[in-house]
Amino acid sequence: MTRLRDLTIGQKRALWAWAFLAVPVAYFVAIRFYPAAEAFRASFTNWNIVGKMEWIGVANYTRLAGDAVFWKVIGNTFLYLALGVPVSMLLSFVVAYGLDRVHFGHGLLRALYFVPHLTTAVAMAWVWRWFYQAPPVGAFNVWLTSLGFAQMPFLRSTTQALPAVLAPAIWAGIGFQVVIFLAGLKAIPRTYYEAAAIDGAGAWRVLFEVTVPSLKPTIVFLVVTSSIAYLRIFDYVYAMTNGQGGPLDSTKPLVLMIFETAFKHFEMGYAATQTVVLFVILLVISLLQLKALRSR
């Protein structure tokens, strides 16, 4: 038997490292990996929370493939992603770019942009819900009609509801993205700009050939985190549509469907199947983005 003192220094270090790592590893196995593995197993059963788990093979997966609501929900989920990521990135970059140039009241402005990020999503969603009301109650419609435009149904329209739900989510997320962008902008060496100025580059050229390329790591980070956030959107939809994802499922994202299946219909097996699909989507998208943005 090898004694402790016979080990090399490297081996001892590794042993120590593992000794300290054992606690978080045990924690992750018990709290994260084991339940995740159980979810995979449950996705092949018809577990309804109160009964026994019965193995039903891929029946849940074939049911999901034939479920019209599921495809509608997948479409919605990607629409949240496709609208949410570019719009929020663009807005937050513009704000950060401007803020970077402002010195008077910089701290206050930055704090103001960050405040929505600190506010409870449900509270904000409710405030926006009232904004979207028909006139004379809803602020947006009051403005629209006073400017001579027709009033909008917003949350009561199958086409406008999804962007209407997304808007407060973007608004709340911008504060965080602005702060990250500002840090990225500050980290760009002044010498790059000086060199560009000496070469006589215009403001746009500096923006696209110095600033944006230098921000790549920041952009990668924000695209990945915001993509995951929009793919998992739930609280705004739940609060703004009475937990229904309506009208006619037009705002329902995958996470809300999972929640409904699990905790309203108590079809835990089927909900686990949907969770597995969400997991695969998140995994694939994150890997693709990392790969695409890591390449030079």
Place this chain on the structure above:
Amino acid sequence: MTTKTVRSGLWLAATFAAALSWAGVACAQVEIEYWQYTFAQRVQAIDTLIKQFEAANPGIKVKHTHVPYDDFRVKIAAAIPAGQGPDVVQLFYGWLQDYLKAKLLQPLPASDFSVVEIEREYFPIVQQMKVDGKYYALPTAVRSLALFWNKTLFKEAGLDPNRPPATLAELVDYAKKLTKRSPNGDLIQEGLTIDMGGQDHHWLREVLIREFGGAPYSANNRQVAYNSSAGVAATQWYVDLINKEKVGQIGFLTDGVTAFRSGKAAMTIDGSFRLGALDGQKGLDYGVAELPSNNGIKANFASYWVNGITTKATGPKLDASVKFLKFITTPEAMELWMNTVGELPARKGVAEKDANRNHAKYGPFIRGLSYSYATDFVNESAQRKVFIDMIDTIVLKNVPTKDAVAQAAAEEQKLLDAFYGK
């Protein structure tokens, strides 16, 4: 050792044993657990009942646990099979089938809860708790629907504040008079709230469809039956409130309760459980009336929470659980529940006492119970969504009512078939 010492030793041991077992009897406390979901008034009512029960039964202690509604089913499902959790549990009437499938409940002993007596004493809707001739659970209270009207707004509109509409035709007539629009045509006061996500889906399903001469389901509840001319007529009547009579609009002030509470809706259909909240609303002068009838037909929707004994309870705990369940279903407990929670006594004799029947606020609900129906839901939230979507398809997508009703019926039939394993 002599025989004598052995003998005296035995005596000593026997005396000790007797003393010990006597002491054991004296402090023999059976503790049972009662679980329900967290709702301030329900918690308060049960706490009071437990205090009374423990005073009357010194050997029994009842531990009261309440769980937030969202976690309630999950926790019970996890606890009972593990030998933990409640001995007596409160559940929604629509969950009985699931609980039986999972073997979470045991039948109530017929010697203590006679089938004949239950059927003589309780409202007929309670018979849904009987499976294969045995009762599995009993309610303390039941709930039904009624029409709430705002007396102040009635006066403003020149209507008699003490005369609510009695028929559907009158309801439309009143609602039109009570609807207010701004000069631009924007709705500023609803005549009647339109809220499928609230109680309206029950109203359409069990009340309007029947009042138009139809039935929502077949007699055995396995078939959807509203895809009929009556079903279409009832749905059309409801949609007309939005599109033709324009007395309300979906989502006005977010929901019907908010609109009515804030005095921006003159009438609303809601349940007896709303009385507590509305009574706490300052400046709201409202009345409660039986649901309007149509062509002499009256119907109402009733629902209830029941108390059952779980499979965990055996031996002395089972005896204690039986005693406790009997206690919380006595006429006195039902009166206490009504006065604390606002739900109606489940025993006809108690509910229909003159004082209750003629009570200004409980009365209309109680009178409604005698002609009420409890939907045999297999998945309440999914079945509600079928109705929400049916109305949205007509209102937002301009789908003809007939097609929307047919589509909803097909959707709901799928849910029934899936549950009954077709």
